[in-house]
Amino acid sequence: MAKRRIPVILVAGFLGSGKTSLLNHLLRGRHGVRIGVIVNDFGSVNIDSMMVAGQVDSTVSLSNGCLCCAVDVSEMDAMLDRLAHPRSDIDVIVVEASGLAEPRNMVRLILGSENPRIGYGGLVVLVDAAEFEDTRTRHPELDLHVRMADLVVLNKTDRVSPSELQPICTRVEALNARSPVLPTAHGRVDPRLLFDEVARADDGPRQLSLDELLAESHDHGHDCGDHAHLHDHYESVTFASARPMDPRALVDFLEDPPPGLYRLKGFVYFGIPGHTLRYTVQTVGSHIRFETAAWRRGQSRATELVLIGSGLDADDLRRRLDDCVREHESGAEAMTGVHRYVVEN
Numbered sequence: 063m064a065k066r067r068i069p070v071i072l073v074a075g076f077l078g079s080g081k082t083s084l085l086n087h088l089l090r091g092r093h094g095v096r097i098g099v100i101v102n103d104f105g106s107v108n109i110d111s112m113m114v115a116g117q118v119d120s121t122v123s124l125s126n127g128c129l130c131c132a133v134d135v136s137e138m139d140a141m142l143d144r145l146a147h148p149r150s151d152i153d154v155i156v157v158e159a160s161g162l163a164e165p166r167n168m169v170r171l172i173l174g175s176e177n178p179r180i181g182y183g184g185l186v187v188l189v190d191a192a193e194f195e196d197t198r199t200r201h202p203e204l205d206l207h208v209r210m211a212d213l214v215v216l217n218k219t220d221r222v223s224p225s226e227l228q229p230i231c232t233r234v235e236a237l238n239a240r241s242p243v244l245p246t247a248h249g250r251v252d253p254r255l256l257f258d259e260v261a262r263a264d265d266g267p268r269q270l271s272l273d274e275l276l277a278e279s280h281d282h283g284h285d286c287g288d289h290a291h292l293h294d295h296y297e298s299v300t301f302a303s304a305r306p307m308d309p310r311a312l313v314d315f316l317e318d319p320p321p322g323l324y325r326l327k328g329f330v331y332f333g334i335p336g337h338t339l340r341y342t343v344q345t346v347g348s349h350i351r352f353e354t355a356a357w358r359r360g361q362s363r364a365t366e367l368v369l370i371g372s373g374l375d376a377d378d379l380r381r382r383l384d385d386c387v388r389e390h391e392s393g394a395e396a397m398t399g400v401h402r403y404v405v406e407n
């Protein structure tokens with residue numbers, strides 16, 4: 063009997079909506095499904111791939127460009143070939159799009175793949191319930207992403223009240239009446255929704271109009287210049303320092319971010335006695351979050367940050383972060399500000 067094709071599920075959603083959280087939830091689940099992952103980082107430091115849980119079966123990462131602008135399907139095919147090789151014994155492949163990717167182009171890349179072992183498994187779009195209205199005002203194209211989804215995950219429901227959630231839910235359902243809308247927190251989606259229902263792609267008409275997508279692909283080829291992309295409006299700045307950071311100065315920076323900064327993520331080394339763990343820091347809009355974890359084997363004790371926004375002044379940002387590098391010995395009391403934002407995971 064021919065082996066079933068490995069479904070390739072695309073997980074998309076705007077910056078910080080919870081894609082990596084969902085992926086990590088899937089990877090930590092004890093469902094016996096072996097997952098291969100493709101991570102598309104925006105920015106030159108592989109923060110996203112480092113944030114993907116350690117027990118991933120196989121990962122391929124692309125950080126030197128946006129996958130949705132890949133010139134042809136061969137790049138995607140090469141990644142899929144690696145993951146779908148029979149030796150890897152992968153059951154499902156999840157592609158985490160960058161928060162600024164165009165899902166439409168990525169769907170096309172997957173559909174265009176000539177790898178006979180894989181099949182398109184559907185598009186999951188995450189929506190940040192707390193930021194939804196603001197982001198769609200700034201980026202009306204996000205409505206289209208919701209419309210295309212086979213499953214909409216309405217994430218971060220813990221950050222809005224039930225009365226706020228209801229109209230958001232109604233709005234999302236109005237944008238996409240054909241697909242389930244799943245309110246959730248921290249991307250904790252029942253994996254069976256993805257691996258079974260969404261993944262069983264070839265036994266009925268797709269909600270996405272494949273003909274339409276392919277026709278467009280024929281008309282425009284890979285051309286990304288025919289319409290604006292989200293990432294045209296955003297740039298990323300990276301910052302790295304091997305010297306420990308000053309917790310107070312960094313918190314001041316995070317609480318008073320420079321104009322245009324929307325997303326910051328990475329690892330921080332404070333190196334203060336009793337606080338030498340790895341601090342993961344993430345901001346989405348004005349929301350700040352730290353988590354602690356042990357340093358991974360081989361990972362250097364250093365700070366590495368990616369900052370994403372529009373109209374960023376890279377030199378000024380780096381100067382401000384350089385000013386957060388610790389000048390003096392500090393005691394544990396300096397960590398108080400950080401600990402206000404630490405979330406146990």
Ligand SMILES: Nc1nc2c(ncn2[C@@H]2O[C@H](COP(=O)(O)OP(=O)(O)OP(=O)(O)O)[C@@H](O)[C@H]2O)c(=O)[nH]1
Pocket residue numbers: 075076077078079080081082083084110160161162217218219220221246247248249325327344345346351
């Ligand atoms: N309160 C709350 N925080 C969440 C939830 N889901 C994710 N987060 C936090 O939001 C931040 C961004 O989450 P990620 O999973 O990294 O989002 P992402 O979509 O992968 O981000 P990008 O790859 O940068 O676009 C992290 O600090 C998460 O811990 C949620 O449901 N509730």
